[in-house]
Amino acid sequence: MLAVFEKAIGNPPEELSLPSTGLTNSKNRQEIAEIFQSLWPESTLFNHSNGNFMALSHEDESPLLPRSIVVMDDIFCIFIGTLENMCELKRHYGLSRQATEAMVLIEAYKVLRDRAPYPPDQVVKDLEGKFAFVLFDAKSHTLFTTRDRDGSVDFKWGMAGDGSLICSNDTDIIREACGKSWAPFPPGCIFMNGTGLMSFVHPLHKVRAIVREDDDGQICGVTFQVDMFTRLRSIPRTGSAANWADAAVIEAE
Template sequence: MLAVFEKVIGNPPEELSLPSVGLPISKTREEIAEIFRSMRPESIFYNLSNGNFMALSHEDESSLHPRSIVVMDDVFCIFVGTLENTCDLRRHYGLSRQATEAMVVIEAYKVLRDRAPYPPDQVIKDLDGKFTFILFDAKSGTLFAGRDRDGCVKLQWGMAGDGSLVCSDDPKIIREACGKSCAPFPAGCIFMNGSGLMSFVHPLHKVRAIAREDDDGHITGVNFQVDLYTRLPSIPRTGSATNWADATVIKGE
């Protein structure tokens, strides 16, 4: 799977660009789309506004981590993996027995966006399984991504040559698109373009970028890790439609 969003929407953490210094420039969104089509010719593309897009391929799909994409009420969601408590979540959100994991994630997001008075980490904690997801609300321009607490399903993110955010479960795609300007998306974390990266396992602690250097002091990569020694002053509250749809975009951590 692949999702690419322009800088104003994706708002990728600036630390993703650190390993690119002195290296060939990574690709643009248009070039990334062509790379994915050439590598996954049977893929399904959803072209969004301003050159943003989401794409899904079932090639080399694991039976343990199936991929799916759903569009409901202008909310797009790619889901990779499985949830062990799907039946319980269907009942909780009033969904039919035919509702897929991606539909459950969309419904959870819509509840947070429209009605919930509590932070998103509380809802994501209810997702019991091995998964990663990327969700985009086309009406509000909200991007929401997450990965299970054990990191059982691969998810990489990176920065394209034009500053766009690139997400994929295929490390080869990320390398082709972003060069070394990429990193594993941290396990047990969620990312929202209005509030940045946070841990839903340790919501009171900051997620920091840790640079890796070679013997000459050159940055060769970045990892994002929860800093258990730094406590945030409070949990961000994003429970209203205004907070989700109209939040000021700030730089990710």
């Protein structure tokens, strides 16, 4: 899978560009799309405005971690993996027995966006299984991506030469797109383009970038980890996400 969004939408953490040789060999969005389609000619690709896109291939798909892409009400969701509590989630969201994991995620997002006063971490905590997903609301330009708490699905993110955010489960693609400016997406975390990176396991603790250096003192990589020694007084928030974050603080306290 591959999801590429310009900086104005993706708003990737600046720490992703820290490796000194990271952006030198990286590609722009059009080049990345061409590379993906050349490697996976049978892939499904959805183009958004300004060269943003989401793509999925079923080639070499593991039966234990299937991939799917669903579009409903201008909301696009790529899902990799399985949810173990699908029956419970379908009942909770009033969905039919034929609903897929991606459909459940879209419905959960719509409830959060439109009606429920719950923070995103509370909803993601209800997901049991091995998964990673990228969800994009084309109307509000909201980007929402998550990886399960155990990091069961191979899932990475990075920054391209033009500042675009790249998300993929394919190491070769993300290296081609980002040079060295990429990192594993941290397990148990949520990234939203309006609120940034947060842990749904420890929502009141900051997720920090940890820099790695080579023998010459040059930055060669970065990882993101929950800082258990730093407790947030409040969760950064903007727009409709403010209600979700405020509820998280109240519930945790």
